[in-house]
Amino acid sequence: MRIPLLFLLLISAVAFAACDSAGVDSESSEESTWSIIQSRILVPNCTQACHTAGTSVATQSDLVLTSDVSYEQLVGVAPANLAAKAGGLLRVHTTESQDLHASFLWEKINAPEQDHLLEEHPEYGAIMPLGAKPLSYGELSFIRRWILAGAPEEGVVADPIILTDTATFRETFWEPLPQLAPEEGLSFRVGPFEVAPQFEREFFYRVPMDHAETRLIKRSTISLAAGSHHFIVYSYPQGTPESRLPFPGLIRDLRKPDGNLDISVLRQMQDQIFLTGTQWPRMDYQFPDGVALELAAGTVFDLNPHFVNRTDEETTGEVHVNLEYADPAAVQHVARVLNLNNTDFVLPPRAITT
Known part of the structure; x- marks a missing residue:
């Protein structure tokens, strides 16, 4: 039986169109x-x-x-x-x-x-x-x-x-800070401490020390282990009664093991004053020549690390802090902490107050 040439050409055209259509659909359906x-x-x-x-x-x-x-x-x-x-x-x-x-x-x-x-x-x-x-x-x-x-x-x-390729980079280096001699300044060390899996740990720790004399600080250096969200050194207003201050040497976790906030720890935060801190893994802050921050005698240091662990394994946090003393003879301008919080006002109910 003879098949007409025109019929063969039509079949071929349909076949090529089908292949071309299939190719376009495949390409367009590929995930970007x-x-x-x-x-x-x-x-x-x-x-x-x-x-x-x-x-x-x-x-x-x-x-x-x-x-x-x-x-x-x-x-x-x-x-x-x-x-x-x-x-x-x-x-x-x-x-x-x-x-x-x-x-x-x-x-x-x-x-x-x-x-x-x-x-x-x-x-x-x-x-x-x-x-x-x-x-x-x-x-x-x-x-x-x-x-x-x-x-x-x-x-x-x-x-x-x-x-x-599911291999990941593993950090093997963390830069600890050298311990300052007593005449050079103050060195604080927090940890090592554990951070539970799928948890963020933030706590406060009042340093058990008496800052017996007024000193001038020229430099603040902080080094944080991997996984830190922030670290802050807080203090409290001069003259704060001891009954309102946290116990020294006691770790006060902001979050309970179930993740809920501890209200008793939150209450103490309302009195805190920022001294120094960072969200950078490493910070080295120096005041300009002739300027230093005054730390009055009796200054209380409340240390606040915050570390995050989004893995399924326990991780370790650690913080090093150095506050270096300035030579008083080289200081022309004394810097002081600005505590601008105003908690002495009342907002009446159901009213807009400006």
């Missing part, structure tokens, strides 16, 4: 690189624990990473961190560039090169995710390729097979 970053990296590492609307972290950083807003909040947007913003960084830059460090996101997640962050830009804050394992080498490589390609919302610019 950004979608993979959102679902496989941001959600489990960043969104669930911290960067969800209404959380303190999201409010402080002005960054929400849920899927409905994350791209718009990340790409082409200036960071809330003032130092990074002043340096011209964007959270993620939008041009195809080899300069990864123009993206604040990369600075914050690149744990293998964290010394660059800590030594050159400590004001950028801690490596993220805070209190959890760093992103894997595969996750970092995947995000890196996306950024270098201009951070597109659609399309494929990185092979998902990269994510099979």
Whole structure:
């Protein structure tokens, strides 16, 4: 039987069209690189624990990473961190560039090169995710390729097979501070102490010492182990009755084991005065020449570490603090702490008070 040539041509055309249609559908249905970053990296590492609307972290950083807003909040947007913003960084830059460090996101997640962050830009804050394992080498490589390609919302610019590299950077170095001699200044050491799995531990510890004479401080140096949210040295107003002060040498955890706040510890916070502190892993603050901070005789030191653990294993926190004395003969200007809290007013009910 002879088959007409026209019929064969029609069959061939239909077959080619079907193949072409199948190819387009396959390509269009392939998950975009950004979608993979959102679902496989941001959600489990960043969104669930911290960067969800209404959380303190999201409010402080002005960054929400849920899927409905994350791209718009990340790409082409200036960071809330003032130092990074002043340096011209964007959270993620939008041009195809080899300069990864123009993206604040990369600075914050690149744990293998964290010394660059800590030594050159400590004001950028801690490596993220805070209190959890760093992103894997595969996750970092995947995000890196996306950024270098201009951070597109659609399309494929990185092979998902990269994510099979699940090895992570392990920090093996923490820089302790040298102990100051008594004539050089004050050295405080907190820990090592444990931080339970999937928990954030914040506590206060009044140093059991008598600061018997007025001294001048020229330099404050703080070093924090990995996983710290912040550390603050508080004091209390001069003349505060001993009955209102916390017991010395006693650890007062802000959170109970079930995660609820301890109201008795919260009450003591209303009297505290900030002396020095940091959210940077390492801080070295020096007053200008001729200026020193006065610590009056009888100053009480209440130390406040806050560490976060988003892993399933117990971690360890530790803090070193050095307050170096100034030579009184070299001081022309005495700095004092500004305690501007006003708790002596009453707001009447059902009224707007200005």
